[in-house]
Amino acid sequence: MSYQYNYPHPAVTTDVVLFGLIDECLKVLLVRRARPPFANHWALPGGFLDIDEDLEDCALRELEEETGVSGVYLEQLYTFGKPGRDPRERVISVAYYALVPATDIEIRAASDARAVRWFAYRDLPELAFDHVDIIHKAQQRVSSKLDYSTIALKFMPEKFTLGELQSVYECILDERLDKRNFRKRLRTYDCLTDTGEVRRNGGHRPARLYRAKSPDTVQIVK
Amino acid sequence: MSYQYNYPHPAVTTDVVLFGLIDECLKVLLVRRARPPFANHWALPGGFLDIDEDLEDCALRELEEETGVSGVYLEQLYTFGKPGRDPRERVISVAYYALVPATDIEIRAASDARAVRWFAYRDLPELAFDHVDIIHKAQQRVSSKLDYSTIALKFMPEKFTLGELQSVYECILDERLDKRNFRKRLRTYDCLTDTGEVRRNGGHRPARLYRAKSPDTVQIVK
C-alpha cells in the first residue's frame, strides 16, 4: 500500500513524558528502542499518528502499547519540529506530559519496545532524538505548575498523608518546605478531604490519610 | 510531481494569531480566504509547512506572504489536530501568537489572500476551520502572561507613555487599574527607561515618553 500527495508531507508523532515519584526521587518512564534509528537507545514512549486519530488518543495509545500504562491524564506540552530531528524523514512531534502515582502503575515491556524502565530525572541515560530537550521542558512546566495549581495531586495514590504530599513538592522543586506553611497553603486550596483513616508507619505517631476532593481535575489556584 | 509514503501522512500547517491594539481595543489580524474550503471566510494567516522548514519560520513566512507583516516575535501557542478540522485532508496545525504595535505595522493584501483586516477581538466575523478556538486560546494566554511577564511591551511602539501602557493592560484584562499601583508595579519590574522626551497631546500636562529596556526579550516577573 502506498499513499501519494502533491506536496511532501512530514510525519507526525506524539511523545509522552510520564513522570512518577519513587523513593523520593523524580523519575521518567523510558522505553528502549528495538530498531534504528537510535536502536538500543532509551527514548520517550510515543509513535506515529494514525490518520484518523486525535493527537491525545495517539499519545495514550502509544503509551499503552509501549509501556502498558493506561488511563493517565495528559496535558499538551509543546510541539517539536526542527528539520533533521529524525534522520529518516521530517517528523513533527507533539509532546504531552503526565504525572502518575508511580507505585500504582503497572509497567510492562510491550511489542515494539525491548524494555521499559523508570529513570531518575537527574540521571538520565543517553536519549534518542531530541528527547532530552522534551524532558527538560516538561520538568520545567511541572515545576512551575506546582506553584499555581493542584497538579501535584496527580502524583498521589488514592489515599496519602500530608507528609507524603509535601515530599512530592520537595522532590520536584528540589528544596525543603516549612511543614506548617505548607499545610496552611493546602488548607486555602481546599482540595483535600480527610478520610478519617490513619496510616501506621513506623515508630511514631500515625498520619491522617487524605484523598483529593476532585481527583480528575487539576485546579488552578492563586 | 508526487510524493509517496508507506503510511498516510497528515498535512502540517502553522497559523498565527497576530494581536494589536487600535483605538483602545484588542484586534486580531485576519485574512479573507480566496479559495475553498471556506472561500470568502475570514481566517488566521497561515499555511502549509515546507518540508525542510522550521515550524516558526513557516509561521513567519506565511504571515509575511499573506499580510506583509514581518519580523514579529512569535511564541508557540498550542497544536490543534482534531480529525475533521479541515475537510480536504487531515491537518495538524501548530498555532503561534504574536503581539505588535499595531500603528507601526504596514499591512497589505498579498497573493493568496483577497484581503487583510484587523477585527476587534470582541466582534469577530465567522471564521474558517476551528480558528475561533485558536484565537480564544491565544487571548487567554496573553491575558495570563500580562500578569507575570512584560509581554505587554510587545504592543508598544518604540516610545510610549505610561498612560498608553496602562491602557494596553486595561484593554486586554478588560478592567480598570489604579494608576499609582500600576506605576509602582512597573517600577519594580525595572523594564523601562525614561527617554527624557515628552509627548504633547491635547489640553493637558504632557506625558513623559519611555522606551523598553530590552525590547527583544519578554521578561518573566514575580
Next chain:
DNA sequence: CTACTTAGTGTAAAACTTACACTTAAACAT
C-alpha cells in the same frame, strides 16, 4: 485668566507570606 483634561506622585490599612518550637502518639529497646 478660567475651566478642563490628563500626568504625576505617597501613605496607611489590609492581606498574604514567612519564620519559628513545642506537644502528641506511636514503635522500639531495655
Next chain:
DNA sequence: ATGTTTAAGTGTAAGTTTTACACTAAGTAG
C-alpha cells in the same frame, strides 16, 4: 513499664506585598 526515638500535628508574630485612595502639575481651549 518506662524511657527514647521518630514523624505528626498545630498557632502566632514579624515582614512583605497588595490595595485603596486624593491632591497638585502642566498643558490646551474658550
